[in-house]
Amino acid sequence: MKVVDLRSDTVTRPTPAMREAMARAEVGDDVFGDDPTVNALQERIASLTGKEAALYMTSGTQSNLAAIMSHCGRGDEYIVGQMHHTYRWEAGGAAVLGSVQPQPLEHEADGTLSLASIEAAIKPDDAHFAKSRLLCLENTLGGKALPMSFMAEATALARRRGLATHLDGARVFNAATALGVPVREIASHFDSLSVCFSKGLGAPVGSALCGSKALIKSAQRWRKMLGGGLRQAGVIAAGALYALDHHVERLADDHALARRLAEGLQGIAGLTVERPETNIVFIDVAGDRAAGLLPHLESRGVLATGLYRLRFVTHLDVDAEGVDRAVAAVRDYFNV
Structure with a gap:
Protein backbone atom coordinates (compact mmCIF):
# COMPACT_ATOMS: atom_id res chain seq x y z
CA MET A 1 0.00 0.00 0.00
CA LYS A 2 1.46 3.34 -1.07
CA VAL A 3 1.89 5.69 1.87
CA VAL A 4 0.20 9.09 1.62
CA ASP A 5 2.68 11.27 3.49
CA LEU A 6 1.00 14.51 4.57
CA ARG A 7 3.33 15.26 7.48
CA SER A 8 5.10 18.12 5.69
CA ASP A 9 6.14 19.38 2.28
CA THR A 10 9.71 18.64 3.38
CA VAL A 11 9.17 14.92 2.66
CA THR A 12 9.19 15.35 -1.12
CA ARG A 13 11.64 13.32 -3.17
CA PRO A 14 13.47 14.64 -6.24
CA THR A 15 11.66 13.89 -9.46
CA PRO A 16 13.51 11.84 -12.10
CA ALA A 17 14.13 15.00 -14.12
CA MET A 18 15.47 16.80 -11.05
CA ARG A 19 17.78 13.87 -10.31
CA GLU A 20 19.07 14.05 -13.86
CA ALA A 21 19.76 17.77 -13.52
CA MET A 22 21.62 17.11 -10.27
CA ALA A 23 23.68 14.34 -11.84
CA ARG A 24 24.72 16.64 -14.70
CA ALA A 25 25.57 19.62 -12.47
CA GLU A 26 28.86 21.42 -12.94
CA VAL A 27 30.61 21.72 -9.60
CA GLY A 28 33.48 23.52 -7.92
CA ASP A 29 34.45 24.41 -4.37
CA ASP A 30 31.81 26.78 -3.02
CA VAL A 31 33.95 27.88 -0.06
CA PHE A 32 36.30 29.34 -2.67
CA GLY A 33 33.29 30.72 -4.51
CA ASP A 34 33.94 28.75 -7.68
CA ASP A 35 31.02 26.34 -7.86
CA PRO A 36 29.25 27.54 -11.02
CA THR A 37 25.91 25.92 -10.20
CA VAL A 38 25.78 27.42 -6.71
CA ASN A 39 26.72 30.81 -8.15
CA ALA A 40 23.97 30.49 -10.76
CA LEU A 41 21.43 29.61 -8.08
CA GLN A 42 22.45 32.55 -5.91
CA GLU A 43 22.21 34.96 -8.82
CA ARG A 44 18.85 33.54 -9.84
CA ILE A 45 17.18 33.75 -6.41
CA ALA A 46 18.65 37.21 -5.81
CA SER A 47 17.09 38.34 -9.07
CA LEU A 48 13.72 36.73 -8.31
CA THR A 49 13.58 38.43 -4.90
CA GLY A 50 14.92 41.76 -6.15
CA LYS A 51 17.94 41.70 -3.85
CA GLU A 52 21.59 42.49 -4.57
CA ALA A 53 22.95 39.12 -3.53
CA ALA A 54 22.10 35.72 -2.07
CA LEU A 55 23.87 32.97 -0.17
CA TYR A 56 23.08 29.26 -0.42
CA MET A 57 22.55 27.69 3.01
CA THR A 58 22.08 24.14 4.24
CA SER A 59 18.72 24.94 5.86
CA GLY A 60 16.18 27.64 6.65
CA THR A 61 17.22 27.49 10.30
CA GLN A 62 20.80 28.32 9.35
CA SER A 63 19.67 31.01 6.94
CA ASN A 64 17.46 32.73 9.51
CA LEU A 65 20.14 32.49 12.20
CA ALA A 66 22.82 33.97 9.93
CA ALA A 67 20.42 36.78 9.05
CA ILE A 68 19.66 37.63 12.68
CA MET A 69 23.36 37.52 13.60
CA SER A 70 24.17 39.78 10.64
CA HIS A 71 21.53 42.34 11.57
CA CYS A 72 22.09 42.21 15.33
CA GLY A 73 25.02 42.18 17.75
CA ARG A 74 25.51 40.69 21.17
CA GLY A 75 22.92 42.13 23.55
CA ASP A 76 20.63 43.36 20.79
CA GLU A 77 17.00 42.34 20.40
CA TYR A 78 14.70 41.20 17.62
CA ILE A 79 10.91 41.56 17.72
CA VAL A 80 9.09 38.46 16.55
CA GLY A 81 5.77 36.61 16.75
CA GLN A 82 5.16 33.85 19.27
CA MET A 83 4.60 31.29 16.51
CA HIS A 84 7.33 32.44 14.15
CA HIS A 85 10.02 29.88 13.44
CA THR A 86 12.78 32.32 14.31
CA TYR A 87 11.47 32.32 17.88
CA ARG A 88 9.67 29.05 18.59
CA TRP A 89 10.81 26.36 16.20
CA GLU A 90 14.56 26.89 15.65
CA ALA A 91 15.91 25.73 19.02
CA GLY A 92 16.55 29.22 20.37
CA GLY A 93 19.62 29.60 18.17
CA ALA A 94 19.58 33.40 18.05
CA ALA A 95 19.75 33.59 21.86
CA VAL A 96 22.04 30.61 22.41
CA LEU A 97 24.53 31.18 19.60
CA GLY A 98 24.04 34.84 18.74
CA SER A 99 23.40 36.32 22.20
CA VAL A 100 20.46 38.15 20.60
CA GLN A 101 17.36 38.48 22.75
CA PRO A 102 13.97 37.69 21.20
CA GLN A 103 10.97 39.82 22.12
CA PRO A 104 7.98 37.61 21.20
CA LEU A 105 4.54 39.10 20.60
CA GLU A 106 1.10 37.48 20.49
CA HIS A 107 -0.50 37.05 17.07
CA GLU A 108 -3.78 38.37 15.84
CA ALA A 109 -6.32 35.80 14.59
CA ASP A 110 -5.08 36.18 11.00
CA GLY A 111 -1.46 35.55 11.98
CA THR A 112 -0.38 39.19 11.85
CA LEU A 113 1.05 41.22 14.72
CA SER A 114 -0.73 44.37 15.80
CA LEU A 115 1.16 47.51 14.85
CA ALA A 116 0.52 48.85 18.34
CA SER A 117 2.19 45.80 19.87
CA ILE A 118 5.22 46.17 17.60
CA GLU A 119 5.50 49.86 18.46
CA ALA A 120 5.19 49.18 22.19
CA ALA A 121 7.86 46.47 22.06
CA ILE A 122 10.54 48.78 20.63
CA LYS A 123 12.77 49.72 23.56
CA PRO A 124 13.95 53.23 24.35
CA ASP A 125 17.67 53.98 24.13
CA ASP A 126 18.38 53.27 27.77
CA ALA A 127 21.03 51.16 29.48
CA HIS A 128 18.33 49.09 31.20
CA PHE A 129 17.16 47.56 27.91
CA ALA A 130 18.46 45.43 25.10
CA LYS A 131 18.76 47.42 21.88
CA SER A 132 15.83 46.83 19.54
CA ARG A 133 17.44 46.23 16.15
CA LEU A 134 15.28 43.97 14.02
CA LEU A 135 11.69 43.03 13.17
CA CYS A 136 11.29 39.42 12.04
CA LEU A 137 8.13 38.30 10.26
CA GLU A 138 7.15 35.05 8.54
CA ASN A 139 5.10 34.41 5.39
CA THR A 140 3.37 32.04 5.08
CA LEU A 141 2.64 31.52 8.77
CA GLY A 142 0.87 28.28 9.58
CA GLY A 143 -0.24 28.20 5.98
CA LYS A 144 -1.71 31.71 6.12
CA ALA A 145 -0.55 34.21 3.52
CA LEU A 146 -0.06 37.45 5.42
CA PRO A 147 -1.62 40.45 3.62
CA MET A 148 0.56 42.78 1.58
CA SER A 149 -0.89 45.73 3.46
CA PHE A 150 0.25 44.32 6.81
CA MET A 151 3.78 43.67 5.59
CA ALA A 152 4.00 47.18 4.15
CA GLU A 153 2.72 48.84 7.32
CA ALA A 154 4.77 46.74 9.76
CA THR A 155 8.04 47.21 7.90
CA ALA A 156 7.39 50.94 7.41
CA LEU A 157 6.90 51.23 11.18
CA ALA A 158 10.15 49.37 11.76
CA ARG A 159 12.05 51.67 9.41
CA ARG A 160 10.64 54.79 11.07
CA ARG A 161 11.94 53.50 14.38
CA GLY A 162 15.37 52.57 13.02
CA LEU A 163 14.90 48.79 12.89
CA ALA A 164 16.00 46.47 10.10
CA THR A 165 13.54 43.88 8.79
CA HIS A 166 13.86 40.18 7.98
CA LEU A 167 11.32 37.76 6.51
CA ASP A 168 11.37 34.06 7.15
CA GLY A 169 10.07 33.25 3.70
CA ALA A 170 10.44 29.48 3.89
CA ARG A 171 7.17 29.21 1.93
CA VAL A 172 7.26 32.66 0.35
CA PHE A 173 6.49 31.18 -3.08
CA ASN A 174 3.31 29.69 -1.60
CA ALA A 175 2.47 33.11 -0.18
CA ALA A 176 3.08 34.79 -3.53
CA THR A 177 0.91 32.19 -5.27
CA ALA A 178 -1.95 32.74 -2.83
CA LEU A 179 -1.64 36.53 -2.95
CA GLY A 180 -1.28 36.64 -6.74
CA VAL A 181 1.90 38.71 -6.70
CA PRO A 182 5.53 38.10 -7.71
CA VAL A 183 7.83 37.08 -4.87
CA ARG A 184 9.84 40.28 -5.32
CA GLU A 185 6.79 42.35 -4.29
CA ILE A 186 6.75 40.59 -0.93
CA ALA A 187 10.53 40.77 -0.65
CA SER A 188 10.58 44.50 -1.44
CA HIS A 189 9.35 45.30 2.06
CA PHE A 190 12.27 43.56 3.79
CA ASP A 191 15.99 44.13 4.11
CA SER A 192 16.54 40.37 3.96
CA LEU A 193 14.59 37.18 3.51
CA SER A 194 15.19 33.46 3.71
CA VAL A 195 13.77 31.23 0.95
CA CYS A 196 13.49 27.45 1.35
CA PHE A 197 13.94 25.16 -1.66
CA SER A 198 13.19 21.89 0.15
CA LYS A 199 9.54 22.50 1.07
CA GLY A 200 6.88 23.12 -1.56
CA LEU A 201 9.45 23.62 -4.30
CA GLY A 202 10.50 20.00 -3.84
CA ALA A 203 14.31 20.24 -3.90
CA PRO A 204 16.14 17.86 -1.55
CA VAL A 205 18.33 20.34 0.36
CA GLY A 206 18.83 23.99 1.05
CA SER A 207 17.65 27.54 1.54
CA ALA A 208 18.96 30.90 0.44
CA LEU A 209 19.43 34.14 2.34
CA CYS A 210 18.81 37.17 0.13
CA GLY A 211 19.74 40.76 0.88
CA SER A 212 22.29 43.49 0.27
CA LYS A 213 25.87 42.68 -0.70
CA ALA A 214 27.04 43.92 2.70
CA LEU A 215 24.58 41.73 4.58
CA ILE A 216 25.46 38.65 2.53
CA LYS A 217 29.18 39.25 3.12
CA SER A 218 28.52 39.24 6.86
CA ALA A 219 26.26 36.18 6.59
CA GLN A 220 28.95 34.29 4.70
CA ARG A 221 31.28 34.65 7.68
CA TRP A 222 28.54 33.47 10.06
CA ARG A 223 27.74 30.55 7.75
CA LYS A 224 31.36 29.43 7.95
CA MET A 225 31.38 29.74 11.73
CA LEU A 226 28.14 27.76 11.96
CA GLY A 227 29.67 24.90 9.99
CA GLY A 228 27.77 25.67 6.81
CA GLY A 229 30.68 26.06 4.42
CA LEU A 230 29.82 23.91 1.40
CA ARG A 231 32.20 22.34 -1.08
CA GLN A 232 30.90 20.74 -4.31
CA ALA A 233 27.41 21.93 -3.49
CA GLY A 234 26.40 22.33 -7.13
CA VAL A 235 25.03 18.80 -6.96
CA ILE A 236 22.27 19.92 -4.60
CA ALA A 237 22.03 23.49 -5.89
CA ALA A 238 21.07 22.03 -9.27
CA GLY A 239 17.98 20.55 -7.65
CA ALA A 240 16.99 23.99 -6.35
CA LEU A 241 17.57 25.56 -9.77
CA TYR A 242 15.40 22.88 -11.36
CA ALA A 243 12.69 23.59 -8.78
CA LEU A 244 12.68 27.29 -9.60
CA ASP A 245 12.25 26.44 -13.28
CA HIS A 246 9.60 23.73 -12.94
CA HIS A 247 7.91 23.69 -9.52
CA VAL A 248 6.75 27.24 -8.82
CA GLU A 249 3.62 27.46 -10.97
Whole structure:
Protein backbone atom coordinates (compact mmCIF):
# COMPACT_ATOMS: atom_id res chain seq x y z
CA MET A 1 0.00 0.00 0.00
CA LYS A 2 1.46 3.34 -1.07
CA VAL A 3 1.89 5.69 1.87
CA VAL A 4 0.20 9.09 1.62
CA ASP A 5 2.68 11.27 3.49
CA LEU A 6 1.00 14.51 4.57
CA ARG A 7 3.33 15.26 7.48
CA SER A 8 5.10 18.12 5.69
CA ASP A 9 6.14 19.38 2.28
CA THR A 10 9.71 18.64 3.38
CA VAL A 11 9.17 14.92 2.66
CA THR A 12 9.19 15.35 -1.12
CA ARG A 13 11.64 13.32 -3.17
CA PRO A 14 13.47 14.64 -6.24
CA THR A 15 11.66 13.89 -9.46
CA PRO A 16 13.51 11.84 -12.10
CA ALA A 17 14.13 15.00 -14.12
CA MET A 18 15.47 16.80 -11.05
CA ARG A 19 17.78 13.87 -10.31
CA GLU A 20 19.07 14.05 -13.86
CA ALA A 21 19.76 17.77 -13.52
CA MET A 22 21.62 17.11 -10.27
CA ALA A 23 23.68 14.34 -11.84
CA ARG A 24 24.72 16.64 -14.70
CA ALA A 25 25.57 19.62 -12.47
CA GLU A 26 28.86 21.42 -12.94
CA VAL A 27 30.61 21.72 -9.60
CA GLY A 28 33.48 23.52 -7.92
CA ASP A 29 34.45 24.41 -4.37
CA ASP A 30 31.81 26.78 -3.02
CA VAL A 31 33.95 27.88 -0.06
CA PHE A 32 36.30 29.34 -2.67
CA GLY A 33 33.29 30.72 -4.51
CA ASP A 34 33.94 28.75 -7.68
CA ASP A 35 31.02 26.34 -7.86
CA PRO A 36 29.25 27.54 -11.02
CA THR A 37 25.91 25.92 -10.20
CA VAL A 38 25.78 27.42 -6.71
CA ASN A 39 26.72 30.81 -8.15
CA ALA A 40 23.97 30.49 -10.76
CA LEU A 41 21.43 29.61 -8.08
CA GLN A 42 22.45 32.55 -5.91
CA GLU A 43 22.21 34.96 -8.82
CA ARG A 44 18.85 33.54 -9.84
CA ILE A 45 17.18 33.75 -6.41
CA ALA A 46 18.65 37.21 -5.81
CA SER A 47 17.09 38.34 -9.07
CA LEU A 48 13.72 36.73 -8.31
CA THR A 49 13.58 38.43 -4.90
CA GLY A 50 14.92 41.76 -6.15
CA LYS A 51 17.94 41.70 -3.85
CA GLU A 52 21.59 42.49 -4.57
CA ALA A 53 22.95 39.12 -3.53
CA ALA A 54 22.10 35.72 -2.07
CA LEU A 55 23.87 32.97 -0.17
CA TYR A 56 23.08 29.26 -0.42
CA MET A 57 22.55 27.69 3.01
CA THR A 58 22.08 24.14 4.24
CA SER A 59 18.72 24.94 5.86
CA GLY A 60 16.18 27.64 6.65
CA THR A 61 17.22 27.49 10.30
CA GLN A 62 20.80 28.32 9.35
CA SER A 63 19.67 31.01 6.94
CA ASN A 64 17.46 32.73 9.51
CA LEU A 65 20.14 32.49 12.20
CA ALA A 66 22.82 33.97 9.93
CA ALA A 67 20.42 36.78 9.05
CA ILE A 68 19.66 37.63 12.68
CA MET A 69 23.36 37.52 13.60
CA SER A 70 24.17 39.78 10.64
CA HIS A 71 21.53 42.34 11.57
CA CYS A 72 22.09 42.21 15.33
CA GLY A 73 25.02 42.18 17.75
CA ARG A 74 25.51 40.69 21.17
CA GLY A 75 22.92 42.13 23.55
CA ASP A 76 20.63 43.36 20.79
CA GLU A 77 17.00 42.34 20.40
CA TYR A 78 14.70 41.20 17.62
CA ILE A 79 10.91 41.56 17.72
CA VAL A 80 9.09 38.46 16.55
CA GLY A 81 5.77 36.61 16.75
CA GLN A 82 5.16 33.85 19.27
CA MET A 83 4.60 31.29 16.51
CA HIS A 84 7.33 32.44 14.15
CA HIS A 85 10.02 29.88 13.44
CA THR A 86 12.78 32.32 14.31
CA TYR A 87 11.47 32.32 17.88
CA ARG A 88 9.67 29.05 18.59
CA TRP A 89 10.81 26.36 16.20
CA GLU A 90 14.56 26.89 15.65
CA ALA A 91 15.91 25.73 19.02
CA GLY A 92 16.55 29.22 20.37
CA GLY A 93 19.62 29.60 18.17
CA ALA A 94 19.58 33.40 18.05
CA ALA A 95 19.75 33.59 21.86
CA VAL A 96 22.04 30.61 22.41
CA LEU A 97 24.53 31.18 19.60
CA GLY A 98 24.04 34.84 18.74
CA SER A 99 23.40 36.32 22.20
CA VAL A 100 20.46 38.15 20.60
CA GLN A 101 17.36 38.48 22.75
CA PRO A 102 13.97 37.69 21.20
CA GLN A 103 10.97 39.82 22.12
CA PRO A 104 7.98 37.61 21.20
CA LEU A 105 4.54 39.10 20.60
CA GLU A 106 1.10 37.48 20.49
CA HIS A 107 -0.50 37.05 17.07
CA GLU A 108 -3.78 38.37 15.84
CA ALA A 109 -6.32 35.80 14.59
CA ASP A 110 -5.08 36.18 11.00
CA GLY A 111 -1.46 35.55 11.98
CA THR A 112 -0.38 39.19 11.85
CA LEU A 113 1.05 41.22 14.72
CA SER A 114 -0.73 44.37 15.80
CA LEU A 115 1.16 47.51 14.85
CA ALA A 116 0.52 48.85 18.34
CA SER A 117 2.19 45.80 19.87
CA ILE A 118 5.22 46.17 17.60
CA GLU A 119 5.50 49.86 18.46
CA ALA A 120 5.19 49.18 22.19
CA ALA A 121 7.86 46.47 22.06
CA ILE A 122 10.54 48.78 20.63
CA LYS A 123 12.77 49.72 23.56
CA PRO A 124 13.95 53.23 24.35
CA ASP A 125 17.67 53.98 24.13
CA ASP A 126 18.38 53.27 27.77
CA ALA A 127 21.03 51.16 29.48
CA HIS A 128 18.33 49.09 31.20
CA PHE A 129 17.16 47.56 27.91
CA ALA A 130 18.46 45.43 25.10
CA LYS A 131 18.76 47.42 21.88
CA SER A 132 15.83 46.83 19.54
CA ARG A 133 17.44 46.23 16.15
CA LEU A 134 15.28 43.97 14.02
CA LEU A 135 11.69 43.03 13.17
CA CYS A 136 11.29 39.42 12.04
CA LEU A 137 8.13 38.30 10.26
CA GLU A 138 7.15 35.05 8.54
CA ASN A 139 5.10 34.41 5.39
CA THR A 140 3.37 32.04 5.08
CA LEU A 141 2.64 31.52 8.77
CA GLY A 142 0.87 28.28 9.58
CA GLY A 143 -0.24 28.20 5.98
CA LYS A 144 -1.71 31.71 6.12
CA ALA A 145 -0.55 34.21 3.52
CA LEU A 146 -0.06 37.45 5.42
CA PRO A 147 -1.62 40.45 3.62
CA MET A 148 0.56 42.78 1.58
CA SER A 149 -0.89 45.73 3.46
CA PHE A 150 0.25 44.32 6.81
CA MET A 151 3.78 43.67 5.59
CA ALA A 152 4.00 47.18 4.15
CA GLU A 153 2.72 48.84 7.32
CA ALA A 154 4.77 46.74 9.76
CA THR A 155 8.04 47.21 7.90
CA ALA A 156 7.39 50.94 7.41
CA LEU A 157 6.90 51.23 11.18
CA ALA A 158 10.15 49.37 11.76
CA ARG A 159 12.05 51.67 9.41
CA ARG A 160 10.64 54.79 11.07
CA ARG A 161 11.94 53.50 14.38
CA GLY A 162 15.37 52.57 13.02
CA LEU A 163 14.90 48.79 12.89
CA ALA A 164 16.00 46.47 10.10
CA THR A 165 13.54 43.88 8.79
CA HIS A 166 13.86 40.18 7.98
CA LEU A 167 11.32 37.76 6.51
CA ASP A 168 11.37 34.06 7.15
CA GLY A 169 10.07 33.25 3.70
CA ALA A 170 10.44 29.48 3.89
CA ARG A 171 7.17 29.21 1.93
CA VAL A 172 7.26 32.66 0.35
CA PHE A 173 6.49 31.18 -3.08
CA ASN A 174 3.31 29.69 -1.60
CA ALA A 175 2.47 33.11 -0.18
CA ALA A 176 3.08 34.79 -3.53
CA THR A 177 0.91 32.19 -5.27
CA ALA A 178 -1.95 32.74 -2.83
CA LEU A 179 -1.64 36.53 -2.95
CA GLY A 180 -1.28 36.64 -6.74
CA VAL A 181 1.90 38.71 -6.70
CA PRO A 182 5.53 38.10 -7.71
CA VAL A 183 7.83 37.08 -4.87
CA ARG A 184 9.84 40.28 -5.32
CA GLU A 185 6.79 42.35 -4.29
CA ILE A 186 6.75 40.59 -0.93
CA ALA A 187 10.53 40.77 -0.65
CA SER A 188 10.58 44.50 -1.44
CA HIS A 189 9.35 45.30 2.06
CA PHE A 190 12.27 43.56 3.79
CA ASP A 191 15.99 44.13 4.11
CA SER A 192 16.54 40.37 3.96
CA LEU A 193 14.59 37.18 3.51
CA SER A 194 15.19 33.46 3.71
CA VAL A 195 13.77 31.23 0.95
CA CYS A 196 13.49 27.45 1.35
CA PHE A 197 13.94 25.16 -1.66
CA SER A 198 13.19 21.89 0.15
CA LYS A 199 9.54 22.50 1.07
CA GLY A 200 6.88 23.12 -1.56
CA LEU A 201 9.45 23.62 -4.30
CA GLY A 202 10.50 20.00 -3.84
CA ALA A 203 14.31 20.24 -3.90
CA PRO A 204 16.14 17.86 -1.55
CA VAL A 205 18.33 20.34 0.36
CA GLY A 206 18.83 23.99 1.05
CA SER A 207 17.65 27.54 1.54
CA ALA A 208 18.96 30.90 0.44
CA LEU A 209 19.43 34.14 2.34
CA CYS A 210 18.81 37.17 0.13
CA GLY A 211 19.74 40.76 0.88
CA SER A 212 22.29 43.49 0.27
CA LYS A 213 25.87 42.68 -0.70
CA ALA A 214 27.04 43.92 2.70
CA LEU A 215 24.58 41.73 4.58
CA ILE A 216 25.46 38.65 2.53
CA LYS A 217 29.18 39.25 3.12
CA SER A 218 28.52 39.24 6.86
CA ALA A 219 26.26 36.18 6.59
CA GLN A 220 28.95 34.29 4.70
CA ARG A 221 31.28 34.65 7.68
CA TRP A 222 28.54 33.47 10.06
CA ARG A 223 27.74 30.55 7.75
CA LYS A 224 31.36 29.43 7.95
CA MET A 225 31.38 29.74 11.73
CA LEU A 226 28.14 27.76 11.96
CA GLY A 227 29.67 24.90 9.99
CA GLY A 228 27.77 25.67 6.81
CA GLY A 229 30.68 26.06 4.42
CA LEU A 230 29.82 23.91 1.40
CA ARG A 231 32.20 22.34 -1.08
CA GLN A 232 30.90 20.74 -4.31
CA ALA A 233 27.41 21.93 -3.49
CA GLY A 234 26.40 22.33 -7.13
CA VAL A 235 25.03 18.80 -6.96
CA ILE A 236 22.27 19.92 -4.60
CA ALA A 237 22.03 23.49 -5.89
CA ALA A 238 21.07 22.03 -9.27
CA GLY A 239 17.98 20.55 -7.65
CA ALA A 240 16.99 23.99 -6.35
CA LEU A 241 17.57 25.56 -9.77
CA TYR A 242 15.40 22.88 -11.36
CA ALA A 243 12.69 23.59 -8.78
CA LEU A 244 12.68 27.29 -9.60
CA ASP A 245 12.25 26.44 -13.28
CA HIS A 246 9.60 23.73 -12.94
CA HIS A 247 7.91 23.69 -9.52
CA VAL A 248 6.75 27.24 -8.82
CA GLU A 249 3.62 27.46 -10.97
CA ARG A 250 2.45 24.03 -9.83
CA LEU A 251 2.18 25.26 -6.19
CA ALA A 252 -1.39 26.24 -7.08
CA ASP A 253 -2.09 22.51 -7.49
CA ASP A 254 -1.01 21.88 -3.89
CA HIS A 255 -3.31 24.67 -2.71
CA ALA A 256 -6.22 23.14 -4.63
CA LEU A 257 -5.55 19.73 -3.06
CA ALA A 258 -5.50 21.29 0.41
CA ARG A 259 -8.94 22.78 -0.28
CA ARG A 260 -10.13 19.38 -1.53
CA LEU A 261 -8.94 17.80 1.72
CA ALA A 262 -10.57 20.45 3.90
CA GLU A 263 -13.86 20.21 2.01
CA GLY A 264 -13.84 16.44 2.30
CA LEU A 265 -13.59 16.66 6.09
CA GLN A 266 -16.44 19.11 6.55
CA GLY A 267 -19.49 17.99 8.51
CA ILE A 268 -17.78 15.51 10.85
CA ALA A 269 -19.03 15.95 14.43
CA GLY A 270 -16.22 16.90 16.81
CA LEU A 271 -13.91 18.01 14.00
CA THR A 272 -13.13 21.66 13.29
CA VAL A 273 -11.39 22.23 9.97
CA GLU A 274 -9.58 25.50 9.33
CA ARG A 275 -10.03 26.79 5.80
CA PRO A 276 -6.64 26.54 4.07
CA GLU A 277 -5.14 29.49 2.25
CA THR A 278 -2.17 27.60 0.85
CA ASN A 279 -1.03 23.98 1.23
CA ILE A 280 -1.54 23.43 4.97
CA VAL A 281 -4.74 22.19 6.61
CA PHE A 282 -5.13 22.42 10.39
CA ILE A 283 -7.76 20.37 12.19
CA ASP A 284 -8.88 20.44 15.82
CA VAL A 285 -10.39 17.27 17.32
CA ALA A 286 -12.70 17.63 20.31
CA GLY A 287 -12.53 15.41 23.37
CA ASP A 288 -10.44 12.30 23.84
CA ARG A 289 -10.75 11.02 20.28
CA ALA A 290 -7.69 12.99 19.17
CA ALA A 291 -5.25 10.54 20.78
CA GLY A 292 -6.17 7.61 18.56
CA LEU A 293 -6.53 9.42 15.25
CA LEU A 294 -2.87 9.51 14.14
CA PRO A 295 -2.30 5.77 14.82
CA HIS A 296 -5.52 4.99 12.96
CA LEU A 297 -4.41 7.04 9.96
CA GLU A 298 -1.01 5.37 9.95
CA SER A 299 -2.67 1.95 9.92
CA ARG A 300 -4.45 3.09 6.74
CA GLY A 301 -1.21 4.28 5.14
CA VAL A 302 -1.78 7.98 5.82
CA LEU A 303 0.77 10.07 7.73
CA ALA A 304 0.07 13.41 9.42
CA THR A 305 1.47 15.35 12.37
CA GLY A 306 -0.07 16.42 15.66
CA LEU A 307 2.62 18.42 17.44
CA TYR A 308 0.16 21.03 18.66
CA ARG A 309 -2.75 20.66 16.23
CA LEU A 310 -3.51 17.99 13.66
CA ARG A 311 -1.82 19.11 10.44
CA PHE A 312 -1.94 17.90 6.85
CA VAL A 313 0.40 19.37 4.22
CA THR A 314 -0.03 18.82 0.49
CA HIS A 315 2.93 18.77 -1.89
CA LEU A 316 4.12 17.47 -5.25
CA ASP A 317 4.26 13.84 -4.06
CA VAL A 318 0.54 13.85 -3.16
CA ASP A 319 -2.25 13.60 -5.72
CA ALA A 320 -6.05 13.73 -5.60
CA GLU A 321 -6.29 9.99 -4.99
CA GLY A 322 -4.01 10.32 -1.96
CA VAL A 323 -6.06 13.20 -0.57
CA ASP A 324 -9.26 11.19 -1.02
CA ARG A 325 -7.66 8.25 0.81
CA ALA A 326 -6.81 10.56 3.71
CA VAL A 327 -10.37 11.87 3.82
CA ALA A 328 -11.76 8.34 3.76
CA ALA A 329 -9.44 7.26 6.59
CA VAL A 330 -10.51 10.15 8.81
CA ARG A 331 -14.18 9.52 8.08
CA ASP A 332 -13.73 5.86 8.82
CA TYR A 333 -12.27 6.74 12.22
CA PHE A 334 -15.31 8.85 13.05
CA ASN A 335 -17.68 6.32 11.45
CA VAL A 336 -19.15 8.81 9.01
